[in-house]
């Protein structure tokens with residue numbers, strides 16, 4: 001029954017905690033919001049950003065890799 005003690009090792013719990021911390025910021029970097037206006041020059045992290053509210057076209061959620069040539073919004077980035 002020595003194996004039972006090994007299962008309750010405290011190192012396994014510590015590993016789980018550190019993984020959760022690093023994953024939080026990574027989730028938001030995948031997709032961004034853009035205005036479909038031909039004059040749009042920035043992509044936004046916040047779909048409720050004031051810069052997007054001014055857009056008279058529709059707001060689209062896209063992957064960050066498809067925003068090449070656009071700049072990050074200064075208000076929400």
Ligand SMILES: [Zn+2]
Nearest residue numbers: 044049073076
């Ligand atoms: Zn913005």
